Amino acid sequence: MSDEYDVKICCMGAGYVGGPTMAVIAKMCPRVRVCVVDLNQKQIDAWNTDELPIYEPGLLDVVKTARGRNLFFSTDISGEIQKADIVFISVNTPTKTQGIGAGRAANIKNCELCARTIAEVSTTDKIVVEKSTVPVRTAEAIRRVLKCNDKGLNFQVLSNPEFLAEGTAIDDLESPDRVLIGGSQSPEGLAAAEKLASVYANWIPRERILTTNLWSSECSKLVANAFLAQRVSSINSISALCESTGADVSEISRAVGMDDRIGKRFLQASVGFGGSCFQKDILNLVYLCETYGLDECAEYWNQVVKMNDYQKKRFSEKMVAKMFNTVTGKKISILGYAFKKDTGDVRETPSMFVVKDLYAEGARIHVYDPQVKREDMWSEMAYTCGISPDTDPKLDAAVTTSPDAYAACEGSHSVAILTEWDEFKTLDYEKIYKSMSKPAFIFDGRNILDHDKLREIGFEVHAIGKPDPNAFDDL
Numbered sequence: 001m002s003d004e005y006d007v008k009i010c011c012m013g014a015g016y017v018g019g020p021t022m023a024v025i026a027k028m029c030p031r032v033r034v035c036v037v038d039l040n041q042k043q044i045d046a047w048n049t050d051e052l053p054i055y056e057p058g059l060l061d062v063v064k065t066a067r068g069r070n071l072f073f074s075t076d077i078s079g080e081i082q083k084a085d086i087v088f089i090s091v092n093t094p095t096k097t098q099g100i101g102a103g104r105a106a107n108i109k110n111c112e113l114c115a116r117t118i119a120e121v122s123t124t125d126k127i128v129v130e131k132s133t134v135p136v137r138t139a140e141a142i143r144r145v146l147k148c149n150d151k152g153l154n155f156q157v158l159s160n161p162e163f164l165a166e167g168t169a170i171d172d173l174e175s176p177d178r179v180l181i182g183g184s185q186s187p188e189g190l191a192a193a194e195k196l197a198s199v200y201a202n203w204i205p206r207e208r209i210l211t212t213n214l215w216s217s218e219c220s221k222l223v224a225n226a227f228l229a230q231r232v233s234s235i236n237s238i239s240a241l242c243e244s245t246g247a248d249v250s251e252i253s254r255a256v257g258m259d260d261r262i263g264k265r266f267l268q269a270s271v272g273f274g275g276s277c278f279q280k281d282i283l284n285l286v287y288l289c290e291t292y293g294l295d296e297c298a299e300y301w302n303q304v305v306k307m308n309d310y311q312k313k314r315f316s317e318k319m320v321a322k323m324f325n326t327v328t329g330k331k332i333s334i335l336g337y338a339f340k341k342d343t344g345d346v347r348e349t350p351s352m353f354v355v356k357d358l359y360a361e362g363a364r365i366h367v368y369d370p371q372v373k374r375e376d377m378w379s380e381m382a383y384t385c386g387i388s389p390d391t392d393p394k395l396d397a398a399v400t401t402s403p404d405a406y407a408a409c410e411g412s413h414s415v416a417i418l419t420e421w422d423e424f425k426t427l428d429y430e431k432i433y434k435s436m437s438k439p440a441f442i443f444d445g446r447n448i449l450d451h452d453k454l455r456e457i458g459f460e461v462h463a464i465g466k467p468d469p470n471a472f473d474d475l
């Protein structure tokens with residue numbers, strides 16, 4: 001080990017998890033050398049500029065603090081693994097699209113490939129940390145691949161799941177609720193866990209660093225995401241009931257969330273949850289339960305995903321129903337395409353499903369999102385829905401990406417708010433109303449607008465779990 005650094009880390013995978021996590025470790029631990037490597041040269045090149053490949057508030061400042069000091073980005077995967085004491089595996093593990101477990105199991109191909117590369121190129125002992133969300137017992141697969149090396153090297157495998165949420169990643173990493181480290185309970189395993197814990201202890205209080213066995217750690221990540229997603233699906237199921245009965249879902253969230261035993265977070269009814277984790281992790285849990293013959297448990301968790309699918313579909317069906325049962329040829333403005341605010345990430349975004357449904361109905365769709373790139377919309381739609389301008393040339397003409405919200409709304413029949421970007425709250429809705437076809441509809445899929453004010457302007461407003469004042473005399 002060089003005198004300059006106490007520990008050397010290599011992180012395989014420079015994506016939404018690897019990039020921000022390593023940047024924060026480097027910022028917080030000047031005596032730890034951190035190098036993030038990736039197969040994708042373009043991705044690495046972008047990390048080495050001020051046009052980072054992902055949008056995350058505060059990330060650029062953190063990167064600039066440490067880049068060139070003790071934070072590096074490189075495609076020299078072998079060289080960086082060789083230098084490292086600790087190698088993080090932080091690669092994508094998407095849901096399988098074919099073969100055994102298709103549509104449910106996560107594909108750990110990339111993790112296994114990383115383990116094979118580590119085994120092949122290493123010349124010294126390593127601690128290998130599984131950071132990507134993986135099916136329970138993936139560490140066992142990694143361990144076995146690593147053990148097959150014939151160089152007599154010792155590899156300790158740890159699980160250290162990431163709990164950051166996109167859009168708030170820097171805060172989540174700088175002040176996490178907890179850091180979880182799972183490892184073997186052997187003396188070598190405990191020593192490896194302690195070495196990783198001592199890196200985090202540079203800025204995180206010891207009582208927040210939990211150590212467990214490997215399987216508990218892997219499983220905790222799936223369970224945490226399943227519980228969070230379950231809360232969103234639970235409140236979304238109530239939003240449907242509210243729209244039928246005249247109750248207001250925000251009032252219910254407030255009343256229910258004030259019970260300390262329940263808590264108020266993740267009770268915001270919406271057009272549905274998206275993102276790369278919730279659905280993938282629940283399906284993973286479902287597959288795991290099925291594998292062990294626990295069919296009732298599998299069905300219980302599967303219902304959370306089904307409810308989310310229902311919520312997304314219910315939203316687009318309501319739009320069509322309210323607009324006189326037809327949107328054919330109508331201009332519809334979609335404000336927000338990212339799966340949540342403060343990110344440009346579109347994986348599993350509910351907007352994509354609404355756009356797909358409206359396209360199938362023959363609408364002309366104009367999308368505005370402050371961070372989403374058109375090519376990312378298409379690549380995610382091709383991956384998840386199997387349609388793209390290549391397979392369906394009419395899609396390109398039917399969907400316009402607008403430079404700003406006003407251009408997207410000009411002349412449209414309806415506006416749908418699908419991401420809760422702050423800037424949508426302060427748009428000039430009088431101006432938007434004047435530019436639209438009448439009757440002008442607003443469908444608020446995030447409940448972020450002042451609905452009474454919009455109605456005063458003249459809009460017909462429909463929101464999630466909010467009673468329609470025209471439908472209930474007593475409101």
Ligand code: UDX
Nearest residue numbers: 162163164165166266267268270273274275277339340
């Ligand atoms: C999630 C977990 O929160 C994080 O701990 C884990 O590491 C990765 O998965 P992320 O997917 O980035 O993070 O965002 P999150 O804030 O959890 O939101 C997920 C989805 O749920 C978004 O589409 C969001 O809009 C939606 N959501 C969230 C709601 O619809 N209502 C809520 O009350 C909260």
Ligand code: ADP
Nearest residue numbers: 012013014015016017018038039040091092110
């Ligand atoms: P996540 O949200 O889990 O971080 P991303 O897709 O944003 O997922 O990032 C994963 C990154 O891992 C991608 O940039 C991809 O190129 C990289 N990657 C995948 N396989 C490997 C590998 N074998 N070695 C190095 N990097 C890899």
